[in-house]
Amino acid sequence: MKSARLYAAEHNIEVDQIPLFSLDALSVEYDNGCCAIAIDPNRIESYADENTKIAHELGHCLYGGFYSRLTPLYTREKHEYKANVWAVKFLVPWDELHEAIHNGITEPRELAEYFSVTEAFINLALEYYLERKDYSLD
Template structure:
């Protein structure tokens, strides 16, 4: 991981969850290969998306997300990101994968 993440605990938390997600859901692409083929690049993209989705579901569970929408009275994405201590990108993805 990028050492600059250590100075940003929110981004570090999200990146770490995504890496754990890759491990949990399994990665089929090998990061040591250059993936010059379209198939190899597509598999790498699929693996990245699977890791991100797992991380979002882990850090922003749907039930808690829905509760926060009510408790915080229709919050902005920024407010939700602060509430869950994640990036806005995680909140945007959570909204898409309900």
């Protein structure tokens, strides 16, 4: 199990619990490329939920994908996609997912529990690997 919070700490990326008005979590860049993450503790449903949200924000921090409300929608969608891809590759690496499935862990709920992510996130990972990347489970 990979911990996004631990990864953030090891890479000097502060994660603060702060009530947010309309978001579950956000990341900001400051001082020469440093990054910080805020996550609303009232919107965390489980460890898997927190792990998934922090990993997504780490994706923004580590590839530099920040935008503002004034950024065109197409550009924002590209940044969100890249953050999701980073989070998928970090939390659910293809080789580990492939091995888990071949070891009989096949239901999305079971896979999500195995990787400590949400079921929606495991579905995103499966879509990314099987449909976008065209990887095979054979």
